[in-house]
Amino acid sequence: MTETMNGAVALLRTAEALGAQVCFANPGTTELVLVRALEEVTAIRPVLGLFEGVCTGAADGYARVSGRPALTLLHLGPGFANGVANLHNARRAHSAIINIIGDHATWHLPFDAPLTSDIESLASPVSGAVIRLNSAAHVASDVAAAFRKAASPPGAIVTLIAPTDVMEGSAPEVVAAPSPDLRPAAQVPEGQVAACAQLMAKPGPLVLLIGGAALGERGLRAAARIQEASGARLLMEPYPAIVDLGGDLPHLERLAYFPDDVIRQLGDAKVILAGAREPISYFGYEGQPSQLVHADRLTELASPEDDTVLALEQLADKLGAAKTGPAPRAPAPAAPPPGFSPAAIVEALIALMPEGTIVSLEGSTLGGPFLQQAHRARRHRVMTNTGGAIGQGLPCAVGAAIACPEARVISLQSDGSAHYTLQALWTMAREGLPITVIIAANHRYGILQTELRRSGADLDQPVLDRLTQLDQPRADWVALAQGYGVQAVRAADAESFRAALQQGLDLAGPFLIQAELP
Amino acid sequence: MTETMNGAVALLRTAEALGAQVCFANPGTTELVLVRALEEVTAIRPVLGLFEGVCTGAADGYARVSGRPALTLLHLGPGFANGVANLHNARRAHSAIINIIGDHATWHLPFDAPLTSDIESLASPVSGAVIRLNSAAHVASDVAAAFRKAASPPGAIVTLIAPTDVMEGSAPEVVAAPSPDLRPAAQVPEGQVAACAQLMAKPGPLVLLIGGAALGERGLRAAARIQEASGARLLMEPYPAIVDLGGDLPHLERLAYFPDDVIRQLGDAKVILAGAREPISYFGYEGQPSQLVHADRLTELASPEDDTVLALEQLADKLGAAKTGPAPRAPAPAAPPPGFSPAAIVEALIALMPEGTIVSLEGSTLGGPFLQQAHRARRHRVMTNTGGAIGQGLPCAVGAAIACPEARVISLQSDGSAHYTLQALWTMAREGLPITVIIAANHRYGILQTELRRSGADLDQPVLDRLTQLDQPRADWVALAQGYGVQAVRAADAESFRAALQQGLDLAGPFLIQAELP
Structure with a gap:
């Protein structure tokens, strides 16, 4: 010094x-x-x-x-x-x-x-x-x-x-480390846990909506015990920062995106919040509510600021749940889907993803199908886009790989959002990061087309086409990746995708697969 | 409707x-x-x-x-x-x-x-x-x-x-166009023009520092008359939004970048501001002033909010300058510089740039050398980076090409800043814009290395190298351009650069040249 x-x-x-x-x-x-x-x-x-x-x-x-x-x-x-x-x-x-x-x-x-x-x-x-x-x-x-x-x-x-x-x-010289003096997570009052336990003892459908830190292993094991004891369905918030999935962890349903889907999904269940916010519509749609669960069906066990994991464990204890939780069910093997589709990509991932993989997920093309099946994969963690600002996936994968050098990182990425921060590919190459990037290349803003269709628009009109189709010209992600020093291949069928995925996973450094979806 | x-x-x-x-x-x-x-x-x-x-x-x-x-x-x-x-x-x-x-x-x-x-x-x-x-x-x-x-x-x-x-x-239906009711540019009081004329009649060196709208043809022709009548040196602000150059327009010196260079450049001249701000250091350097000209040597003819062009014409009249301005001097032909360098690129541009070209300029590698020689080219306009936020050059070229479809647009672009908004290449391809992009590829943040050297740092230290060198890996701009649907070639010597430039200028659509500088 x-x-x-x-x-x-x-x-x-x-x-x-x-x-x-x-x-x-x-x-x-x-x-x-x-x-x-x-x-x-x-x-x-x-x-x-x-x-x-x-x-x-x-x-x-x-x-x-x-x-x-x-x-x-x-x-x-x-x-x-x-x-x-x-x-x-x-x-x-x-x-x-x-x-x-x-x-x-x-x-x-x-x-x-x-x-x-x-x-x-x-x-x-x-x-x-x-x-x-x-x-x-x-x-x-x-x-x-x-x-x-x-x-x-x-x-x-x-x-x-x-x-x-x-x-x-x-x-002045920094002699000793200043105390970080961190505020601990707030402990949930015992009465609040007891009230939840009483509520869950009553008849009727129950949903435990889990978010934040409760989506780590300890929280999920407690949630599984609660499920076993109460029959509650386990849901995760729609866009977790990071969630543990697969292996012997419980199967979590994901809260839906569109308000009508959420309302259908939750039915008349009582919803208990464990580190998740109350279900809010992602956007406001005329004639549909912003708040998707009526206040009298909502109960908060723990807020994101609280020690949610501890609260779940206390709730499991209060419910008299067995200490170890249920034995995991062996997931049924899926029939390989015909043709090349997001489902085919997901099946290849489930088969090949190594234990401990970290998935950086952005975009609904692969995001939805993957999270539906993720419980069938080996133990892994998934980061999703928490705020809707696009261009998160590739950079987040970089950070994950640097945080956890021993893990394989897989970036499941829609092509539209990949453009915003494609420069991340260069950092992957420079740092030699073990990231396998899968670009779902449909050459369009799929979510905008979905929204337009839902609002009754005719997508064949020239301006709508011009502002939501990205196929003139089609980006060549193999060239873009190579431009930044990342090896890359194109795959347009399930078999070549699976081979490409294996090739990428075998590499110590980054690799990009342009999955050319029909 | x-x-x-x-x-x-x-x-x-x-x-x-x-x-x-x-x-x-x-x-x-x-x-x-x-x-x-x-x-x-x-x-x-x-x-x-x-x-x-x-x-x-x-x-x-x-x-x-x-x-x-x-x-x-x-x-x-x-x-x-x-x-x-x-x-x-x-x-x-x-x-x-x-x-x-x-x-x-x-x-x-x-x-x-x-x-x-x-x-x-x-x-x-x-x-x-x-x-x-x-x-x-x-x-x-x-x-x-x-x-x-x-x-x-x-x-x-x-x-x-x-x-x-x-x-x-x-x-309600918009029936008639609402009046835009624009505020006109303020006219400079006659006394202010007269005061400038009196000042310029006194002995001693004079600089007319021109900026903003005064850098268009009319303002520059008035400035040339003033120069002829008063002997004032004509300088342009260092980063014009858009300036007319070449052909029979007067030769403008550019205000320097570093404070010591500006102080040397201006000497003890009186400085008259015509649409330009007073010279301010781009960054603050310990021991050097922020304001580079003492207040008693500064006089404002017209601010950026004023009708600067009219003020220049009035000043020229007051000085009794001839109405037509001086005959342009035929610029001396330059000896072709040896080897491949920014100067060689500039000479090729001066030889080949068609009349009416719009140049989008970003980065000092080509920017400095080009603006030193631009008066020798055919009539053209140059846009520079006005605020120092990098990633301007390629998008600005897109906008220029759409504003003026009949013009050839040339993007003179440093590689470091090109990365920030390289997605502009896709829009160039999609809209078929006549843009010739020249990437000065030196694979480093040159300005940072210059600043570090000036502050006495040893560039061979690992972190300084790691944070200012971009050569591991070297971006392949030909691949990046092709990834976005833009034809591209690499040029590593003066002859192949010149051929590539001609190839690009002959195309109706966009073209990128990776000028691989030694």
Whole structure:
């Protein structure tokens, strides 16, 4: 450690002491003092992205998989803005992320140089807190406050604005790790657990809607015990940040997307929320409600801020459930579906996905079919798009692979959303990450066409076609991947897809399959 | 025209009446009512981008070249956020842009559905005004107000937030075009012009620093007369939105980038500002000033809000300058530079660029050398990166080509910044745009390495190398272009570059040259 330390080194040393191990960076001139500090603070690994959305999406994936806070390093307001979409998703996922934005020197800011903008205004919508670092001497305590906010359950994004003169200023040496002093998850009052148990003892259909941290192994094993004891159906929130699936874990139904489907799916069941929000329509549709379950059928066992896992275990105990939960049912082998379809891709995945795979899932073409069958696969984890900002899948896969180098990562990706952050492919190649990317290439915005059809529109009209079809020209994902240094093949039938998948899984580095769907 | 009209149709009909001809769109579910309205309002051409930054950058290029307002259509807060970086540049360019953001139905907004975010907070930093449309009945007057703000000199960005229920509501028919009622550019008081003339009559070195609208043909011809009469050096602001160059137009020096270079360049000259801002350091460097010209050497003839062109003509008259300006000097032919370098690329451009070319310039590798020699080329226009948010060049080229279909567009593009919005290549292919893209491929963040060297850093350190070198792996721009349907070749010497450039210029559609610089 150097004798003198500047604000940038103090910032990173404090972050290191509080558990930061990776910084997803796309630096510019105002971040160079931090880049030089990264040279000194070698415990923090810098990972370069060619676009800021890659950095923020990777930070999100990293935080979801590791549970550790992730750093990003971004260039002023515009660079940060490029990362906002994936931070929007990360905020919904409660991912612990500390953004570091280099800013002009405080004395230069009043002159409105070209890159000056209102960073606070851009950062606030996705940040639990925005902290402007005002003095090198206070950097360590400011950073400790940021980690406290970010890493306390359920997790939050904190954005640090770091002016160059503050980063270059003299800071006191960071001698001891500042205490992170994290707020623990709130324990659910016993009465609330007891009330749920009483409710579940009454007759009538029951749904346990599980979300957030309860979708990890411990929560799910408790949920399985509750199911066994009460007969409740187990549902997961529609877009989990990360969920454990497959192997001997219980089969979770997924809450549907469209409001009429949700209403049909839930029927007149009482719904108990365990870390999930109440079912809300994704969009507002004229004549349909926003709230999809009437308040008198809703009961909250635990909110996302609570210790949901503990609450589930206490509820299982209260219900007198057996300690071990039910024996897993052997899933029935599926008949191989005819032709090439999302279902065929899913069957290949179920057959070949190795134990411990992490799936980064974006888009409904493969997302829906995969989550219907995922319980039949070996044990794995799935990250979904929590906030609806597209361009999450590929960057999240990058972050997952860096968080968990021993795991195979599979990116199940619709083509429309893949375009937003395709630069992630370069980082996959650069870092040699074991990611197998499957692009569901239907060359259209499928969800928009579905919505248009539901609203009675005729898709053959020229403008609707022009704004929802992507087939003129068709993107060649094999060429795009190769352009970024990633090996790639095209597969247009089930057999060649399965062979391509095996080829990808056998590689130590990244591989892309353009699944050309009919 | 239909008997009944919804808010979305009213919005677009009003926009059409006020001069909107193109909408650069990346729609999502909340914009589908506007997509359907585009089906009806056929005078507005929808142009699809695969990423929002492509749409906003294209809108900027379109507005700069055509002088007409451009529309964008973007999806909620996260979609808008992806467009912020190029809107930051457009704001600095004073481009007239109307963003339309679909939002949740007003009655759905309180339920904080996944895609909900604080759109106003995201939009404010780049918008001269943010208008939330509250009623279909008032859409036409709200849109007229937006155009008034956007199209009044010097031009501004206005963001409209359009909730789906308001867009679906009943609107009164738009019978007559609402008056745009634009505020004209302010005329500079005669005394101010006279004061400048008196100042220029005094002995000592003089610089006329020209910016904004004064960089068009009329302003430059007036500037040439002033130069002839006063001996003033003509400089252009360092990052013009659009400037006319070449042919018989006067040779403009470009204001330098680094503060010490600017100080050297200007010496002890008196500086007269004509539509340009006072010289400010791009970044703040310890020990160097932010303001690069002392106030007592600065005089403003006209601000960007003023009628700068008229002020220059009045000044020329006051100085008794000849009406026609000096005869252009025939530029000396340059010796072809040895080897392959930016200078060799520039010489090929000067030889081959057709009259009326529009150049979209991003990055210093080609930008600096090109602007030094541009006066030797045939008449052309150049757009530069006004705000420093990178990823502008390719989208701006798209917008320019759509604004001016008869022109050849050349995108002179550094590779580092090209990655941010490479999806623009797809729109070039889809629309068959006559754009010749030249990627200066040096596989590094050159500007960061320059800044690090200036600050005394040793570039051989692993982290500095890792965060500024892009050569592991090297992006293959030929593959990336082909992936998006654009023909492409690689050129690694001057002769093959020249042949490739001719090949590209002969094509009706887009073409990319990866200029592999040593």
